[in-house]
Amino acid sequence: MRWDSWSDFWAMGGYALYVWGSVGVTALLLALEVLQARSAHRQTLAQLKAERAVAQLPIEELM
Amino acid sequence: MKKTNWFHYAAPQTFYGLAGQAWPWFAVLATVLMLAGLWLGFAVAPTDAQQGEGYRIIFVHVPASWMSMVIYLAMAFWSVLGLTFNTRLSGMMTRALAPTGALFAFLSLWTGALWGKPMWGAWWVWDARLTSELILFFLYLGYIALTSAIDDTRRSDRAGALIAIVGAINVPIIYFSVKWWNTLHQGASVSLTKAPSMAHLMLWSMLLMALAFWFYTMALVLYRVRTLILQRESHATWVQELEEVKP
Numbered sequence: 001m002r003w004d005s006w007s008d009f010w011a012m013g014g015y016a017l018y019v020w021g022s023v024g025v026t027a028l029l030l031a032l033e034v035l036q037a038r039s040a041h042r043q044t045l046a047q048l049k050a051e052r053a054v055a056q057l058p059i060e061e062l063m
Numbered sequence: 064m065k066k067t068n069w070f071h072y073a074a075p076q077t078f079y080g081l082a083g084q085a086w087p088w089f090a091v092l093a094t095v096l097m098l099a100g101l102w103l104g105f106a107v108a109p110t111d112a113q114q115g116e117g118y119r120i121i122f123v124h125v126p127a128s129w130m131s132m133v134i135y136l137a138m139a140f141w142s143v144l145g146l147t148f149n150t151r152l153s154g155m156m157t158r159a160l161a162p163t164g165a166l167f168a169f170l171s172l173w174t175g176a177l178w179g180k181p182m183w184g185a186w187w188v189w190d191a192r193l194t195s196e197l198i199l200f201f202l203y204l205g206y207i208a209l210t211s212a213i214d215d216t217r218r219s220d221r222a223g224a225l226i227a228i229v230g231a232i233n234v235p236i237i238y239f240s241v242k243w244w245n246t247l248h249q250g251a252s253v254s255l256t257k258a259p260s261m262a263h264l265m266l267w268s269m270l271l272m273a274l275a276f277w278f279y280t281m282a283l284v285l286y287r288v289r290t291l292i293l294q295r296e297s298h299a300t301w302v303q304e305l306e307e308v309k310p
Binding site: 002 | 116
């Protein structure tokens with residue numbers, strides 16, 4: 001371990017803003033991208049399910 | 064030897080299944096490699112003699128920049144396949160790659176600015192490396208804007224393929240910019256022809272992160288292409304018979 005304490009680690013030798021600004025934004029954007037992809041997939045599946053449900057209805061109910 | 068028919072795997076129906084099996088493995092690999100890379104880079108790797116702890120930005124900056132270039136080349140590759148063989152999957156792959164490429168291009172610029180400020184004294188300079196990377200980011204945005212503006216998928220794929228192929232000229236320009244022009248941006252720390260000019264631990268942390276981003280991209284792109292396949296093939300019988308679509 002290179003660090004004497006947690007506060008030492010978070011301080012990054014005075015470069016905290018730059019180092020954590022880089023790592024933090026990268027982590028945040030990757031996480032958001034994953035969530036976005038997942039919600040898009042779920043939405044697509046939900047829509048296909050809905051379309052199928054309608055397709056299976058007996059014809060009288062659609063009139 | 065039996066000849067493999069690659070077009071078989073390019074059929075959306077087959078690829079949907081293959082991608083569905085592959086992406087979770089890539090996601091696990093990406094997570095493990097990322098944890099290992101972060102541990103090595105932030106807990107084990109030594110302080111840099113010149114840049115102190117500030118150099119640790121390299122562990123996200125370089126892998127993000129590499130991926131931004133690799134993804135664009137991958138888009139150009141799929142576009143060439145799409146235009147030559149007229150395979151449906153090509154356009155979907157190109158489209159699935161674009162958002163992740165744009166994200167990495169943005170992160171390259173963002174982390175670069177955060178690195179430039181303490182080391183050069185400026186968030187941004189109009190030097191060849193930075194400018195060509197900015198152009199790459201705009202090419203991604205241009206691709207996304209153009210393809211989403213055209214409703215007809217075949218025409219939209221073709222127009223997008225043209226941007227992807229023509230814009231690929233910019234990738235070697237980014238890569239060699241530090242050699243061709245006198246730039247403020249430093250030269251390559253790692254190249255194919257020379258021994259790397261970095262301490263081993265730093266180098267390994269960076270390579271682990273690069274590998275992690277690579278697998279992250281593969282997992283996410285395969286996941287996203289499945290969504291696109293479902294959307295585009297929604298009226299095909301095989302989609303309607305999928306277990307996950309049963310009401």
